[in-house]
Amino acid sequence: MNITLLDSDTLAGTSLKPFQELGKFKSYPLTSTEQVITHSLGADVLITNKVVLNRETLAQLPAVKLICVAATGTNNVDLIAAKELGIAVANVAGYSxxxxxxxxxxxxxxxxxxxxxxxxxxxxxxxxxxxxxxxxxxxxxxxxxxxxxxxxxxxxxxxxxxxxxxxxxxxxxxxxxxxxxxxxxxxxxxxxxxxxxxxxxxxxxxxxxxxxxxxxxxxxxxxxxxxxxxxxxxxxxxxxxxxxxxxxxxxxxxxxxxxxxxxxxxxxxxxxxxxxxxTPHIAWASEESIIRLVKQISLNISAFSQGESRNRLV
The missing domain is CATH 3.40.50.720 (NAD(P)-binding Rossmann-like Domain)
Incomplete structure (x- = not known):
């Protein structure tokens, strides 16, 4: 799988090896609104913490099969559009x-x-x-x-x-x-x-x-x-x-x-x-919390690749 992480800086330098072991992995420190399409092209799996993936954007990314939200809240992803376009969406709860x-x-x-x-x-x-x-x-x-x-x-x-x-x-x-x-x-x-x-x-x-x-x-x-x-x-x-x-x-x-x-x-x-x-939205972000988050995202991707449903919202 081609896996792209759109905002790695939000993971505070935590090791991304779990993603690298799952396929061809690419990451960007941050992704602006203008860069979303360019950074996402060719990806089977998109990982986003806060980068917005709306209907207009998703319609231009036919290769995307799975969106993994690096958080519990999913208000940055248009779930209705994802469902209509046949894109699975998974999040992570309880890690923080x-x-x-x-x-x-x-x-x-x-x-x-x-x-x-x-x-x-x-x-x-x-x-x-x-x-x-x-x-x-x-x-x-x-x-x-x-x-x-x-x-x-x-x-x-x-x-x-x-x-x-x-x-x-x-x-x-x-x-x-x-x-x-x-x-x-x-x-x-x-x-x-x-x-x-x-x-x-x-x-x-x-x-x-x-x-x-x-x-x-x-x-x-x-x-x-x-x-x-x-x-x-x-x-x-x-x-x-x-x-x-x-x-x-x-x-x-x-x-x-x-x-x-x-x-x-x-x-x-x-x-x-x-x-x-x-404080600047840090309550969720202990080192241990982010390590758990990365692990759970990798498990979501692995499950999807095997046809299993794990933490699926769509």
Whole structure:
């Protein structure tokens, strides 16, 4: 098979040997919109993380038999067009769960302990000026005893719940907004009103877009911390920046934005308050996570070559 990887830079230098062992392999660090056709010509298998493969593009690539998405989300591939054109599509799920969970709690513990502020003070020489052995300029709070609401209870949400319970938090599961409340769930608005920490782990859909906006932020406790390691667009960024500036909530940790890479005009990028930690969509990207991702993609390709269906969406 002729296998082409369109954006190898998104795999952070991880060994691509599993792909090389499957056929004639070619890779490009990145592929612009203008380069998609040129880079993809002659490929039986295309691997893409974020390169968009729309109907117009796919119609010009008659050799392509399989698209492997190097991610769980497949919004960059036109699945309907792929099906109509007889192109199989496979993704990878679950590979990044430990990585995302770890980053989620890195954000939570940093914000609860104001660790980022203390680190900055140490770098600025403030500890040396202290009148006592330590500095207690900012609050330091524990996860234990806090109510942590999880929005989105798939594999990630369940893994976050496990760790939160280990910390001694009281975990509640938010029901989908305006849906009947299932056993073991808490009505959506009640969940966000009662939570000290809210962690978002649902997919971005028409239903979840702007799921948390000004109205929801106004309902949260002034001490609440909001974490989004899911998808940009679930939390309204303008409304969140305003809520942080006005101290409507205590803090937020955000790893994803509506438009990525970030733009200077994004209200969270331009926000300078100490109660926001913004990271550049890295929650998924531990070295171990990417190694698992490459392995799973190679297994998807191998299965396809043997006429088997593995992680197929189309």
């Amino acid at each position: 769960t430990p990585s995302v969970v770890q980053h989620t709690f890195a954000l939570i513990t940093n914000l609860l302990g104001n660790t980022h502020r203390y680190i900055n003070d140490c770098q600025q020489g403030q500890w040396q000026q202290s009148q006592m052995f330590c500095r207690l300029d900012y609050s330091f709070n524990e996860i234990a005893g806090k109510t942590l609401a999880i929005i989105g209870y798939g594999s990630l949400g369940k893994a976050v719940a496990t760790v939160a319970n280990a910390f001694g938090a009281h975990v509640i599961l938010a029901e989908r907004k305006n849906h009947p409340v299932r056993q073991g769930r808490t009505e959506f608005y009640q969940a966000i009103k009662s939570a000290d920490i809210i962690s978002v782990h649902c997919p971005l859909t028409d239903e979840s877009r702007d799921l948390i906006s000004a109205e929801e932020l106004s309902m949260m406790k002034p001490c609440a911390i909001l974490i989004n390691t899911a998808r940009g667009g679930i939390v309204n960024e303008t409304d969140l920046a305003h809520a942080l500036a006005e101290n409507q909530i205590a803090a937020a940790g955000v790893d994803v934005l509506t438009k990525e890479p970030a733009t200077d005009t994004n209200p969270l990028v331009s926000y300078q308050g100490h109660n926001l930690i913004l």
